[in-house]
Amino acid sequence: MATxxxxxxxxxxPVAKKSASNSTFxxxxxxxxxxxxxxxVTVTIxxxxxxxxxxxxxxxxxxxxxxxxxxxxQSMLANPAFRNLAPDVREKLIQxxxxxxxxxQGLDQPFAVRSMNYLRNALTLNLGRAVNMISxxxxxxxxxxxxxxxxxxxxxxxxxxxxxxxxxxxxALSLSRRYGSFFDKMTIAFSPTSAAxxxxxxxxxILIFAGVFRILxxxxxxxxxxxxxxxxYGLNVLxxxxxxxxxxxxxxxxxxxxNWRTFFLIYSSEDYVEMxxxxxxxxxxxxxxxxxxxxxxxxxxxxxxxxxxxxTGFTITETVFLWPGLGITLYRAIGFNDTPxxxxxTIIYAYLLAIxxxxxxxxxxxxxxxxxxxxxxxx
Amino acid sequence: xxQNNKLLRIEGLVLYFNTTHGPVQAVDGVNFELESNRAVVxxxxxxxxxxxxxxxxxxxxxxxxxxYSGHIYLEGQDIMALGEEEFRQNVRWAAISMVPQAxxxxxxxxxxxxxxxxxxxIVHLGVxxxxxxxxxxxxxxxxxxxxxxxxxxxxxxxxxxxxxxxIAMALVTSPNLIILDEPTSALDVLTQANIFNVLKRLKKExxxxxxxxxxxxATSSELADDVAVxxxxxxxxxxxxxxxxxxxxxxxxxxxxxxxxxxHGDKEPEFITGRPPSLIDLPKGCRFADRCPARFEKxxxxxPVIEKDGRKVKCWLYA
Numbered sequence: 001m002a003t004x005x006x007x008x009x010x011x012x013x014p015v016a017k018k019s020a021s022n023s024t025f026x027x028x029x030x031x032x033x034x035x036x037x038x039x040x041v042t043v044t045i046x047x048x049x050x051x052x053x054x055x056x057x058x059x060x061x062x063x064x065x066x067x068x069x070x071x072x073x074q075s076m077l078a079n080p081a082f083r084n085l086a087p088d089v090r091e092k093l094i095q096x097x098x099x100x101x102x103x104x105q106g107l108d109q110p111f112a113v114r115s116m117n118y119l120r121n122a123l124t125l126n127l128g129r130a131v132n133m134i135s136x137x138x139x140x141x142x143x144x145x146x147x148x149x150x151x152x153x154x155x156x157x158x159x160x161x162x163x164x165x166x167x168x169x170x171x172a173l174s175l176s177r178r179y180g181s182f183f184d185k186m187t188i189a190f191s192p193t194s195a196a197x198x199x200x201x202x203x204x205x206i207l208i209f210a211g212v213f214r215i216l217x218x219x220x221x222x223x224x225x226x227x228x229x230x231x232x233y234g235l236n237v238l239x240x241x242x243x244x245x246x247x248x249x250x251x252x253x254x255x256x257x258x259n260w261r262t263f264f265l266i267y268s269s270e271d272y273v274e275m276x277x278x279x280x281x282x283x284x285x286x287x288x289x290x291x292x293x294x295x296x297x298x299x300x301x302x303x304x305x306x307x308x309x310x311x312t313g314f315t316i317t318e319t320v321f322l323w324p325g326l327g328i329t330l331y332r333a334i335g336f337n338d339t340p341x342x343x344x345x346t347i348i349y350a351y352l353l354a355i356x357x358x359x360x361x362x363x364x365x366x367x368x369x370x371x372x373x374x375x376x377x378x379x
Numbered sequence: 380x381x382q383n384n385k386l387l388r389i390e391g392l393v394l395y396f397n398t399t400h401g402p403v404q405a406v407d408g409v410n411f412e413l414e415s416n417r418a419v420v421x422x423x424x425x426x427x428x429x430x431x432x433x434x435x436x437x438x439x440x441x442x443x444x445x446x447y448s449g450h451i452y453l454e455g456q457d458i459m460a461l462g463e464e465e466f467r468q469n470v471r472w473a474a475i476s477m478v479p480q481a482x483x484x485x486x487x488x489x490x491x492x493x494x495x496x497x498x499x500x501i502v503h504l505g506v507x508x509x510x511x512x513x514x515x516x517x518x519x520x521x522x523x524x525x526x527x528x529x530x531x532x533x534x535x536x537x538x539x540x541x542x543x544x545x546i547a548m549a550l551v552t553s554p555n556l557i558i559l560d561e562p563t564s565a566l567d568v569l570t571q572a573n574i575f576n577v578l579k580r581l582k583k584e585x586x587x588x589x590x591x592x593x594x595x596x597a598t599s600s601e602l603a604d605d606v607a608v609x610x611x612x613x614x615x616x617x618x619x620x621x622x623x624x625x626x627x628x629x630x631x632x633x634x635x636x637x638x639x640x641x642x643h644g645d646k647e648p649e650f651i652t653g654r655p656p657s658l659i660d661l662p663k664g665c666r667f668a669d670r671c672p673a674r675f676e677k678x679x680x681x682x683p684v685i686e687k688d689g690r691k692v693k694c695w696l697y698a
Contacts, residue, residue, distance in 0.1 A: 369532045
């Protein structure tokens, strides 16, 4: 009987598979198209909101117009060349100059039109030029200002967040095995320490390790003058990285472990996990195949979202450690009312987020057989 | 019959759970024997400790498990004395397997069922993947699952099929004893009957023994050689099935039997007044006394287990 079923089922299998893969392709294509469209709508709305907020709903134009008016009036009045003109002629000249400057900057158009220009430029990644800020190399290109700071930020956020993520997932998994043990209770007891932000720990770390013991630098990315040998340079940066990275890790490690531990505890009390234990599978197999694998979508989601938040940097922590990253830049851009820098940084984040979410949908389908792309009735 | 002929002998098995209100005495001094190639049905209401008994035998203790003691002799060897790793290798699925309550959730949603069934064979029989899969196919044939279901995921199977897969999984290492924890309670009657037929056939063909934990007296009578009745964490009656179904001894068993609806005859199904005692705060003396129609003065003391024509009953009526 066994051979009979085998022979009858064998030839029919490839046929079924082929037609299934054809319809799968069409379904995936349609689904992807719809997803990309909705993502674009979301990104557009998000960026437009940022533009509105960064421009204070158009009030920023009034501020800039007044600034222009002030600056031109001041410089004209101070200019000896115009001192001998009749006041009404001078006034007319000033008004003309103001009008032309406002026109040059496009400030004569209503904000509704201007915001659309901003939006178009942002969406096409035409980040434009900063209003007030300049990069360390003297450029006003927003792209250069941001790119210049990106490596430092990625170094700090990448190192600390990746260590934090993997350490907490694996420590949590082992704690969920030792529910109620000393270390488990200790983690719970320490989790409120995450109420304090990284810079709070940073201040104490600087005080202790840089101020008192003098074994680590106070801040910055590298010594000045910086070592010329690339290896020495790398080691020097690493030395500067220790304090800010540990501040970030310390400030959330316990809470993060606690969260993951609870997550794993819930999933390790599933019936199929108990069944796996009953089957006499080794602990390692139970954890890998029966706890980690079913929870993979959640873990991957957390990881992917974490990777893109690396882009934003830590504003205050970077300030405390004088770390030349994007966080500081963004903070200064807000202070300078530098809309193009703010919008530029946001649009890149929005695109990264959209692409990640889109990719995640397909990753889910890969790691979880219950997820079928584009079909509403998987059950 | 000598002690060594017994497949399973449980002596004074105790399993308590710690709660904030005090220990829950889920299994409280259970004594119990099972010969090979026999099926014993453990009957009882919900919450009387039946499932805990199954878990205690396989040492599947939840996080809040407290006292866990007694002896479990499997073919003469006390498996309670084994270390955790030895127990995993030599008892779990190697000698005793189980079909869990709610097999719906007992299968890992992201692993193909064939792989899940093959796993214990690979771990315990030390066979290769191919050999394990041919074993799986054989087991699927035994329980009536189409062979090509091997590469399906649990969510692609119906409830009855999943239950059959769970049974195939319990069979794959050919253990001597299979514990079935309400294997059919979530299924419709047709599927139930089907699965019981499968179990009966397996017992005859493969010579396995079953511990069938259920509250479904009617269907379990199909399979039962012996019956053990459990009440409030203790076994109150052990009897061969034939005489038990004809005339149960313990008042609780009598009430339990009377609660089964019958097709012929005018007798209304009865119910037992009151509720089973809380397993945290158990009454002194006989635990059924409060609900017992035949209660008398002696019931304030804990009744002994009395042997009567090869049947055992824990009741003062037979002293």
